[in-house]
Amino acid sequence: MLPPPPRQPPPQARAARGAVSLQRAFLRGPLGVLRLLQLLAGAAFWITIATSRYQGPVHFALFVSVLFWLLTLGLYFLTLLGKHELVPVLGSRWLVVNVAHDLLAAALYGAATAIMIDQTQKHSYCNLKDYRMPCAYHAFLAAAVCGGLCLGLYLLSALYGCCRRCQGELEVV
Numbered sequence: 001m002l003p004p005p006p007r008q009p010p011p012q013a014r015a016a017r018g019a020v021s022l023q024r025a026f027l028r029g030p031l032g033v034l035r036l037l038q039l040l041a042g043a044a045f046w047i048t049i050a051t052s053r054y055q056g057p058v059h060f061a062l063f064v065s066v067l068f069w070l071l072t073l074g075l076y077f078l079t080l081l082g083k084h085e086l087v088p089v090l091g092s093r094w095l096v097v098n099v100a101h102d103l104l105a106a107a108l109y110g111a112a113t114a115i116m117i118d119q120t121q122k123h124s125y126c127n128l129k130d131y132r133m134p135c136a137y138h139a140f141l142a143a144a145v146c147g148g149l150c151l152g153l154y155l156l157s158a159l160y161g162c163c164r165r166c167q168g169e170l171e172v173v
Contacts, residue, residue: 052139061112102158113147
Protein backbone atom coordinates (compact mmCIF):
# COMPACT_ATOMS: atom_id res chain seq x y z
CA MET A 1 0.00 0.00 0.00
CA LEU A 2 1.30 3.46 -0.98
CA PRO A 3 1.50 6.34 1.51
CA PRO A 4 -0.86 9.28 0.93
CA PRO A 5 0.53 12.11 -1.19
CA PRO A 6 2.06 15.02 0.72
CA ARG A 7 -0.23 17.94 1.51
CA GLN A 8 0.21 21.01 -0.60
CA PRO A 9 0.50 24.44 1.05
CA PRO A 10 -2.52 26.71 0.65
CA PRO A 11 -2.52 29.02 -2.34
CA GLN A 12 -0.83 32.41 -1.98
CA ALA A 13 -4.13 34.27 -2.35
CA ARG A 14 -5.46 32.76 0.87
CA ALA A 15 -2.27 33.57 2.73
CA ALA A 16 -2.39 37.16 1.56
CA ARG A 17 -6.05 37.48 2.48
CA GLY A 18 -5.46 36.35 6.05
CA ALA A 19 -2.39 38.52 6.60
CA VAL A 20 -2.85 41.85 8.31
CA SER A 21 -0.65 44.62 7.00
CA LEU A 22 -0.65 48.22 8.05
CA GLN A 23 -1.40 50.58 5.16
CA ARG A 24 1.16 53.28 5.91
CA ALA A 25 0.24 55.22 2.77
CA PHE A 26 -3.31 55.63 4.12
CA LEU A 27 -2.05 56.59 7.56
CA ARG A 28 0.16 59.35 6.14
CA GLY A 29 -2.22 60.40 3.38
CA PRO A 30 -4.85 63.14 3.46
CA LEU A 31 -7.78 60.79 4.02
CA GLY A 32 -6.08 59.04 6.94
CA VAL A 33 -5.36 62.37 8.62
CA LEU A 34 -8.91 63.57 7.94
CA ARG A 35 -10.35 60.37 9.45
CA LEU A 36 -8.31 60.87 12.62
CA LEU A 37 -9.48 64.48 12.89
CA GLN A 38 -13.09 63.35 12.30
CA LEU A 39 -12.74 60.82 15.12
CA LEU A 40 -11.31 63.43 17.50
CA ALA A 41 -13.89 66.10 16.66
CA GLY A 42 -16.74 63.57 16.73
CA ALA A 43 -15.66 62.29 20.13
CA ALA A 44 -15.47 65.85 21.44
CA PHE A 45 -18.97 66.49 20.06
CA TRP A 46 -20.71 63.54 21.66
CA ILE A 47 -18.76 63.66 24.92
CA THR A 48 -19.65 67.34 25.29
CA ILE A 49 -23.32 66.59 24.75
CA ALA A 50 -23.34 63.48 26.93
CA THR A 51 -21.84 65.29 29.91
CA SER A 52 -24.42 68.09 29.85
CA ARG A 53 -28.08 68.14 30.78
CA TYR A 54 -29.86 67.58 27.51
CA GLN A 55 -33.38 66.85 26.36
CA GLY A 56 -35.60 66.97 23.29
CA PRO A 57 -33.92 67.29 19.90
CA VAL A 58 -30.45 67.05 21.40
CA HIS A 59 -31.03 63.27 21.55
CA PHE A 60 -30.93 63.26 17.73
CA ALA A 61 -27.63 65.17 17.71
CA LEU A 62 -26.17 62.70 20.19
CA PHE A 63 -27.42 59.75 18.08
CA VAL A 64 -25.89 61.19 14.90
CA SER A 65 -22.55 61.89 16.54
CA VAL A 66 -22.19 58.45 18.15
CA LEU A 67 -23.40 56.63 15.02
CA PHE A 68 -20.96 58.35 12.70
CA TRP A 69 -18.15 58.17 15.22
CA LEU A 70 -18.55 54.38 15.28
CA LEU A 71 -18.93 54.12 11.49
CA THR A 72 -15.86 56.31 10.94
CA LEU A 73 -13.91 54.20 13.41
CA GLY A 74 -14.87 51.07 11.45
CA LEU A 75 -13.96 52.63 8.08
CA TYR A 76 -10.66 53.86 9.48
CA PHE A 77 -9.52 50.50 10.80
CA LEU A 78 -10.78 48.49 7.81
CA THR A 79 -8.83 50.77 5.48
CA LEU A 80 -5.79 51.01 7.75
CA LEU A 81 -5.50 47.23 8.00
CA GLY A 82 -6.28 46.69 4.31
CA LYS A 83 -9.31 44.52 5.07
CA HIS A 84 -11.96 46.47 3.16
CA GLU A 85 -12.15 43.72 0.52
CA LEU A 86 -13.71 41.45 3.15
CA VAL A 87 -16.83 43.63 3.33
CA PRO A 88 -19.46 41.86 1.21
CA VAL A 89 -20.66 43.71 -1.91
CA LEU A 90 -19.18 47.07 -0.79
CA GLY A 91 -15.50 46.08 -0.55
CA SER A 92 -14.94 46.36 -4.29
CA ARG A 93 -16.33 49.92 -4.30
CA TRP A 94 -14.52 51.18 -1.22
CA LEU A 95 -13.83 54.69 -2.49
CA VAL A 96 -17.49 55.21 -3.41
CA VAL A 97 -18.56 53.80 -0.03
CA ASN A 98 -16.26 56.29 1.72
CA VAL A 99 -17.61 59.22 -0.30
CA ALA A 100 -21.23 58.18 0.37
CA HIS A 101 -20.46 57.83 4.09
CA ASP A 102 -18.86 61.28 4.17
CA LEU A 103 -21.74 62.97 2.34
CA LEU A 104 -24.35 61.35 4.59
CA ALA A 105 -22.32 62.24 7.68
CA ALA A 106 -21.98 65.84 6.49
CA ALA A 107 -25.73 66.13 5.91
CA LEU A 108 -26.65 64.69 9.30
CA TYR A 109 -23.92 66.62 11.12
CA GLY A 110 -25.36 69.74 9.48
CA ALA A 111 -28.74 68.94 11.04
CA ALA A 112 -27.13 68.12 14.40
CA THR A 113 -25.15 71.36 14.34
CA ALA A 114 -28.31 73.33 13.55
CA ILE A 115 -30.00 71.67 16.53
CA MET A 116 -27.10 72.58 18.79
CA ILE A 117 -27.09 76.19 17.55
CA ASP A 118 -30.82 76.40 18.25
CA GLN A 119 -30.37 74.95 21.73
CA THR A 120 -27.51 77.36 22.40
CA GLN A 121 -29.73 80.29 21.48
CA LYS A 122 -32.55 78.96 23.68
CA HIS A 123 -30.17 78.76 26.64
CA SER A 124 -28.53 82.14 26.05
CA TYR A 125 -30.50 83.65 28.96
CA CYS A 126 -28.14 82.00 31.42
CA ASN A 127 -25.06 83.58 29.90
CA LEU A 128 -25.58 86.62 32.13
CA LYS A 129 -22.81 87.67 34.48
CA ASP A 130 -24.71 87.11 37.75
CA TYR A 131 -26.70 84.00 36.74
CA ARG A 132 -26.07 81.31 39.40
CA MET A 133 -28.21 78.33 38.30
CA PRO A 134 -26.64 75.42 36.39
CA CYS A 135 -26.94 75.91 32.65
CA ALA A 136 -25.95 73.98 29.55
CA TYR A 137 -25.21 77.07 27.45
CA HIS A 138 -21.44 76.60 27.33
CA ALA A 139 -21.72 72.87 26.66
CA PHE A 140 -24.18 73.47 23.82
CA LEU A 141 -21.96 76.22 22.41
CA ALA A 142 -18.92 73.92 22.48
CA ALA A 143 -20.97 71.12 20.88
CA ALA A 144 -22.14 73.48 18.13
CA VAL A 145 -18.53 74.41 17.38
CA CYS A 146 -17.46 70.74 17.35
CA GLY A 147 -20.43 69.90 15.13
CA GLY A 148 -19.46 72.60 12.66
CA LEU A 149 -15.91 71.26 12.67
CA CYS A 150 -17.18 67.73 11.99
CA LEU A 151 -19.36 69.04 9.16
CA GLY A 152 -16.37 70.74 7.56
CA LEU A 153 -14.10 67.71 7.95
CA TYR A 154 -16.65 65.33 6.42
CA LEU A 155 -17.28 67.71 3.51
CA LEU A 156 -13.53 68.00 2.94
CA SER A 157 -13.03 64.24 2.88
CA ALA A 158 -16.04 63.80 0.55
CA LEU A 159 -14.54 66.41 -1.79
CA TYR A 160 -11.17 64.63 -1.67
CA GLY A 161 -12.80 61.27 -2.44
CA CYS A 162 -14.78 62.78 -5.33
CA CYS A 163 -11.59 64.28 -6.76
CA ARG A 164 -9.84 60.91 -6.57
CA ARG A 165 -12.81 59.25 -8.25
CA CYS A 166 -12.86 61.84 -11.04
CA GLN A 167 -9.15 61.18 -11.64
CA GLY A 168 -10.00 57.54 -12.28
CA GLU A 169 -8.82 56.15 -8.94
CA LEU A 170 -10.74 53.22 -7.50
CA GLU A 171 -8.90 52.83 -4.19
CA VAL A 172 -8.82 55.02 -1.11
CA VAL A 173 -5.04 54.76 -0.77
